[in-house]
Amino acid sequence: MQDRPISPLLRHKSPDEPSVFSPDALLREGRRQKGLASAQVPETCVLDPDGDIVRRLRRKGTSRLSTTWPCYHSELDIFALDGREVGIIGCAVGAPYAVLVAEELFAAGCKLLISVTSAGQIAAVGRAPYFILIERALRDEGTSHHYAPPGDYAEADPELIARARHALGAKTRDVHVGATWTTDAPFRETASAIAAAKARGILAVEMEAAALYAFARARQKTVLCLAHVTNAMGQHGDDFEKGLEDGTAEALELLSVLRRGLAGSGSPSVK
Numbered sequence: 001m002q003d004r005p006i007s008p009l010l011r012h013k014s015p016d017e018p019s020v021f022s023p024d025a026l027l028r029e030g031r032r033q034k035g036l037a038s039a040q041v042p043e044t045c046v047l048d049p050d051g052d053i054v055r056r057l058r059r060k061g062t063s064r065l066s067t068t069w070p071c072y073h074s075e076l077d078i079f080a081l082d083g084r085e086v087g088i089i090g091c092a093v094g095a096p097y098a099v100l101v102a103e104e105l106f107a108a109g110c111k112l113l114i115s116v117t118s119a120g121q122i123a124a125v126g127r128a129p130y131f132i133l134i135e136r137a138l139r140d141e142g143t144s145h146h147y148a149p150p151g152d153y154a155e156a157d158p159e160l161i162a163r164a165r166h167a168l169g170a171k172t173r174d175v176h177v178g179a180t181w182t183t184d185a186p187f188r189e190t191a192s193a194i195a196a197a198k199a200r201g202i203l204a205v206e207m208e209a210a211a212l213y214a215f216a217r218a219r220q221k222t223v224l225c226l227a228h229v230t231n232a233m234g235q236h237g238d239d240f241e242k243g244l245e246d247g248t249a250e251a252l253e254l255l256s257v258l259r260r261g262l263a264g265s266g267s268p269s270v271k
Helices: 023-034 052-059 096-109 160-174 193-197 209-219 246-264
Strands: 044-048 063-065 079-083 084-090 111-122 129-141 153-155 175-183 204-206 225-232
Touching: 023 096, 023 160, 044 052, 044 096, 044 225, 052 063, 052 084, 052 225, 052 246, 079 225, 079 246, 084 225, 084 246, 096 111, 096 129, 096 209, 111 246, 129 160, 129 209, 153 209, 160 175, 160 225, 175 209, 175 225, 204 225, 209 225, 225 246
Parallel strands: 044 084, 044 111, 111 225, 129 175, 175 204
Antiparallel strands: 063 079, 079 084, 111 204, 129 153, 129 225
16 A cells, blocks of 8 residues: 655654744844844733734833834733733734744743634534634644654643642633644635544634644643634624623733743743
């Protein structure tokens, strides 16, 4: 029996081989070309793929645009959370962009990165909208394969998940813990793919977590992903409702709880 051909996606991938192009080099050249001083980002940073949190902060005048962030592809806002400065980048949607920005944030001094992304419901565990603390993500995107050998899932650091659950305390009644499916193609979520994900116990589908967790494990960085389940992929009316102020009030409350529980006591090891 002839071996099945290897997908081009998996050819010439050597996850353990060092990178030629580094985020430090891109940031260095960005600073040089833009005439920016070298500066560190806040130790806690947030990815806001939908951009709702960033828009709320700007609308209320409670954030400021960083004047030293040298990335060519994004803007970094800084805001106060419990009296501590936190960095946030909006609209970093999709695995390639999210990981590109994550690489640069950690190269610039980030110690803890939390992603809060909207997600589509696969298995109902509550009435949407609600949040999922993602403990692992099914790899159905391309970026994670540059950071990890072939495998079904990208796993969060279990110590980090345990600490996050402890920090959330009573709020775990409102935040479910489980697995998601990460896709690069939201408009190709077919009935058979959804059924297969549901059979695996997947709770929701999103676009970044598998890549961010593969990156975190490969680079020994501290990354936590939350899914905000806001929709059933447009299968019925009144879908994509995020809650009060587009869900940003609750998202900021969760970020506050997690920052206090996870930051300031050293980054957990990523096995």
